[in-house]
Structures are given as structure tokens and as C-alpha cells.
Amino acid sequence: MVAAAALILLLALAPVIASLAEQPFYVTLLSRMMIFALAAVGLNLMLGYGGMVSFGHALYIGVGAYAVGILNFYGIDNGYAHIAAALVCGTVIATLVGAVCLRASGIGFIMITLAFAQMFYFLAISFKQLGGDDGYGLTSRSDFKLFDLSDNTVLYYVIFFVLLLVLLAFSRLVEAPFGVALRGCKENERRMRAMGFATWRIKLTAYVLSALVCVLAGVLLANLTRFVSPSYMNWTTSGDILLMIVLGGLGTLIGPVFGAVAWLALEEILSSFDLGLPGNADAFIRDHWAIVLGALVIAVALYLKDGLYGYLGGGRKAAS
Amino acid sequence: MTLALFFAQLLNGFQLGVLLFLLSAGLTLVLGIMRFINLAHGSLFMVGAYFAVTTYEATQSFVLAGLVAIAGALLLGAALERMLIAKLYSRDHLYQVLATFGLILVFNELARIIWGQTPIFLNVPDVLSGTVNLFGFEYPAYRFAIITVGLLVGVALYIVIHRTRIGMLIRAGASDAEMVAALGVNIRLINTAVFAAAAALAGVAGVMAAPILSVQPGMGEPILILTLVVIVTGGIGSIRGAFYGALIVGVIDTIGRSFLPAILREVFERSVAQAAGPAVSSMLIYLLMAVVLALRPSGLFPVKHG
């Protein structure tokens, strides 16, 4: 609990600290971390609370980003239009894709979510007018009239508040009838059906809700980078988000936030910093940090039980 | 759209299908018997290709390149299974997926370190660089060889699985692994053998694909995803499903990419066809998978479970 509060406080104050230290880069870096934290929190509703492993949720980050990109391409800069379009498309796509994916059991479900994400990846590449493989640069960030997203600090706090809002909403949701039923489905779906629950509808709803959070993350990501690219839907992105959840702690709401921050911080450190290691090790790691991260992913999968948040004394778990 | 062109693309579809079969047969066995999702299967394919190219550059012998690649993939598979994979059998699929995802990152980076980012190439062996005459028209000999080798491997797999004792154990394991273990069979050895054999098959696919693809880090993942589509469509754990699924996916994907844009141009106006053509053709097999799943969630040829 303390760790969670500390993290939130840190995130709230970061831009202030960054401007005092004259390191504006950190505002962008932390913005990115919070966007992925948002996606991870979204996916965790399905994963930690629903027991469904999706290896294709980056697809919805792409949906959010491309909603912004496509509208921007056609000259529509209104942020509210961006969000509305993103959420509507996200709902339609998630309902259709989720309905098909949920036809399959555990192993099949994972593979199918991966396959569908790839399908949309190819679809995005085929958008020649949006640069195909190379992606598309936005002419400007979304215009929300009330505030100006072109200021990095403003964008930072928008992302921060969206993250807080989602965390708050989810904290209510997991204790509400829907959340309790979802947790029940994770533990014993057969029994749930024997108690009159339409489990398929519950799981699909969880899928769509978590997809929509990722869609929001995508809208924010497009704004942060001012860029839209098929790589946002790359399956390695899906893998990264899964890792952030496991790293941070599967069964809690805020665990994934820790995971996202820790993982992206690690990525940043390995690829940019001088670690003071002997010989050529530093340069090697800076060039080939992917190998260190890959090994870490394997280690986390093998050995990490409760995640970072649990290690830091984290709170109540979802139905274990 | 001449008949010759159609026939050529059909054969190309078979050729892709055969490669996919080699990959999906192994992967579906691992899935069915050990209930293990190995996302790093594409990396084994990549390893086979790299070993082949490197050996060929050193020895100028395609035969040797093939042997080294297959043996290398097999040994690597066995080592991986013993050191890492076996520890994850009892874990939730989430951790299997994460760990093998980590393996992909490691392998791709290793390939980058050892061989660099730029693609390397392997030439088609001279003896196969010509064409063969099939039903009155010419088809590249090398691609034909791939189809032949693939079908032979398929037949060999069928014989092993359905006519030998070890095959019977494998089929039993696919149906009910716990029962087989309870019968006192050395399940650990079988697991390692199955995983290593799957790796070897991936290596064979890698060797054969090396002259027609560009060998580069990350080449395994696009093929892996096609393989997953094949397995889901054909039925998890089912070799027959892998065979038919692979051929169907290979043919539909190839024919779709070649002819769908043209068909669309006939039906729709030019700009729509231009835009939609490549998009729809690349999505075709996923749509096929979705339809199969909607109608038969266990795949086209599901394994019956005890």
C-alpha cells in the first residue's frame, strides 16, 4: 500500500522534479512508461482477474493510435472525435475478435489472439497512405480545446489522470458483481456456469473492457510520439506488456504499473547508460541490450512468483 | 490468368505448405503431448537456416550444410528442453509463453551478434538450379525438391507415429499424458525426444527455406505465426491436422496473394481494389482460421482425448 502511494506520488511530482533538474527528457520517458502502465493495467483485468492470457492486446494500442492517425490524415484534429472514434472502433473490433478467440480453450486462445494481432498488423501495413511499414507522422497532437497537448507537461498530466481514473474505476469494478463474477470464472468456470452465470458473456465483456483501456493507451501513445506505426501492434509489444504485468505482480491492480516503470527504466538504463562495467561490457550491453532483457524475461518467467509489488509488501490479491 | 500461372502458384502453395507442415508437425506434438506452447519454435527454424548458410560457406557442400543444420537444431532443442523447457511443463501457459518469448529475444540478438543484422544468402545448389517438366510446363527444380522432401518426411512421420512402438507412445501421450507416465514409461526421455525431434524438423525446414528466403535475425517469427494459424485450424496435437492445415494455409495464402488483387480489380473499381487487394490477401488465412474456429472450435481434425 505504501509502495503504491509512493509510486503515485512520485509520478505526480515527476515533471516538477524534471524541470528543476533541467532534464525535460524524463517527462517524455515517464509519459511513455505511464502509457504502457495503462495498457498493462488494462490487460491485467483479463489476465490477473480473469485468467485469460492474451498475446495480442497490442492490437488495441494500434487501434487507438490509428484512430488518431487516420482522422489526423483527413484533417480532423478534434481530440474528442479521436477518442470517440477510437472507442467505437475498439468496441466493434474487440467484440468480434474476442468472440472468435473465446471459442478456443487456454492454449488455443493464446495462439489465436497472437494470430489476430498479426492480422491487423498486416492490415495496418497495407495502409499505404499512412506510410505502410514506415508509419505516419501526425501533423499535430489531438486538440481538446480546454487544454493544449502540444505542451509535454500538459500531456504528461493528462496521461497521469487517465491512468488514475482507470485504476480507480477498476478498483470499484473488481469488487462489484461483475468483478467478483470474473474472478470466479478464473478460479472455476464450470462451477460458475452451474450457478447460473453466463460465463462466456462475462469473459467477452472483460476482454472488451481491457481492450478499450489499451485503445486509450494507443490514443495517448500516438499523441506522445506524434507518430503512428504498425509496430505499435507488433507482437513483441504484446509480449512486453505481458511481461510488465508478471514482473509487477499479476493479482493486483497497481502491480502492472510497477512492472511497466521498472521494465522501461531497465530498457532505458541498459541502452543508454554507462554502467561502469569492466572492459567492453558497457558498449556491448548498450548495443545488445535485447539479450540482457531476453534473459531477464526468461528469469522472470521461471522464478518470479509474486512480482515486484508483492516483493515490496503489496496488498490484497485477486482470487489466487 | 493463365493455367500455367495458376498451376505454378498452386505448386508454390504446396511448397509453402510443406515447409509449414514441417514446422507445425513438431510444434503441434509439443503442444499436444507436453501441453507446452513453444513460441521459440521459429528461432529453431532460424538456427537451422543460419547453420546451413555458415556450413555451406565453410565447406561448399550442401549435404554437409543440411546435416550440420539439422543436427545442430536437434542438439539445441534437446539442450533447451533439458535446461529450461522441462521446468515449465507444470506452470501456467502464461509463463511458458513469457519464457519462450524471452528466448526469441535472446536468439534474435545472438544472431545479430554472430552474423549481423544484414541478411545473408544461400544459393540454390547447382544440381537443383534448373527446372523440372511437370505436365508440360517448367517448374523450378529446387521448389519441387522441397515439396518432395517435405512429403517424404510426412510419410516417414506417418510411419513412425502409426507403425512403431515409440509412435504409439507418442499418440498415447497426445491423448493422455498422465496415463502414459503412470504406466511407468520414461516420460522425461520421451519429452526430450519429442522436443528435439520437433527442433530437428524445424531445422530441416530452415535448411530448405534458406535458399529461397533471406536469412536474417527475426526471420522465424512470421513463419511461427503462420504455423500457429495452421495448428489452430488443423487441431492442436493433431499431425493430420497439421498436414492438411499446412497445405490449406499454404495454398490459400499463395493463391490468395497472387490472384485476389486481380479478382478484386474485376469486381470493384480500381482504387478500391488497389487499396484492399494486398490487405485482404494477407488477411485471408486469418479469416479462414476465424471461420474454422467459429464452426469447429477444436479445429478440422481434432485429437480425441481420453
Added chain:
Amino acid sequence: MTALTVRGLTKFFGGIRATDGLDLDVDSGDIHAIIGPNGAGKTTLINQLSGELNPTAGVIRLDDVDVTHVPIHRRVHLGIARSYQITSVFLGFTALENVMLAAQGQRGKTFSFWQPVARDAPLVERARSLLARVGLDDAVHTPVSAMAHGARRQLELAMTLALQPKVMLLDEPMAGMSRHESESMVTLLKSLKGVCSIVLVEHDMDAVFALADRITVVVYGRSIATGTPKSIRNDPSVRAAYLGDEEEPA
């Protein structure tokens, strides 16, 4: 008044005939026991009655409504609920939360996303009274993982009751219980007479003969005898097929 009618129920698993033209009539308010040797197909029968398994042929009628192919999650709302032979309670929740979950399943309104379930007074109250009914009022906030086997079986019953069934299918509710625990369960089940009809699959013959208004004997997937406990006890074909050389229960 028949609560549950089964005619010609048949289930094939490949070549195996697990249920073979089974007939059954459960009168309203009765406790109707199903007994038979192991492998007779009693659990398969329960699975078909509850809706988890689709019969190959035959008809199941609940209060004159054909429910033969109604899936389980909808059949529950029509009035048939089951308990499980292997305890199927939710380990990650407390006893109260388990019963509340069952009550929620019966009530519906699951797609509510904001108000915590714990603040739903009627739901909590219903769950509490059900726990008291089965004798678990002292274990309300105990996590199920900390409950003894017998207590979990009681909880299982409370959850099934929460579904407000017209017909309750109990699959070996006494399984794994001590003598003392079984006697408590028998008393509890007796107190439920009139609340709903009960189909009881049990191996514990003492309990069966103490509770049952009618008994049906199932062997190889078909009913070989149906009647009062007295007539079943004296039926020679039943003795031959099942009770065999066992001492007569008291």
C-alpha cells in the same frame, strides 16, 4: 405432482452406453435417492439432469417444461441446481463471499460495475441466513482455504440452496465425511423437505435409508428398480445386483 420426469434417457460415449434408456419420476417435495454400484452411471445421470452433458436421446421435463437440451447456466434459472461430488467451492473467497456469489448467480444483474457486492445488503443478508441454515454461521468470514472438509461440504450445500432450486441434485454430499458430520448432514437434509425436491446420489446406505422417500436403483445406466426404501430393501433383484451379501442396514 411430479417435479422431474425423465423418459428414455440415453447417453453414448463412443461405443459405451453410459445411460441406457433410463426412466425416473421425482415427486414434488420428495427426497429421491439414486443408488447403484460404482460405474453404474450415476454421475453421468446427474450431469445430464443438470445440463452439463447433452443426452444422446430421451427427454427431461421439469414441471412439464422440456429442459432436455437447455444449457446448464440457463437450466439453473429454470429451477434445477446441483452440488458436486468433489467439493467445488471457491478457495480464494470467504464462506460468505462464496454463498453471495451463488446468490448473485441466481439473481442475475451481474453486469453491474460500480457498487461493491459487499454493500449489497439484501444479498449479504440472504447469504448469511443460508450459512446459518447449514450451520456455518460461525464461519462467515473464514477463507475457504482454512475450512475443514466437512465444513466445505456444508458450504457446497449452502451455495446450491442459494440458487433457489425446485429440484436439487446432490452428488454424494456425504463423501469423505465422518460419522458425526454425516449425521449432521442427514438432519440438515431432512429439514429441507418441502423446501424443494431432492435427487440424492449417495453410497452411504445409512443416510439413504434414513432420508429417502423413494429410491431408484441404477445398474449399467438403467433403472432396475424403483420404490419405497422398504420395497427396495426387500427386492431380490436389487439385492442380487447391488446390496448383495451386505448386512441389512439398521
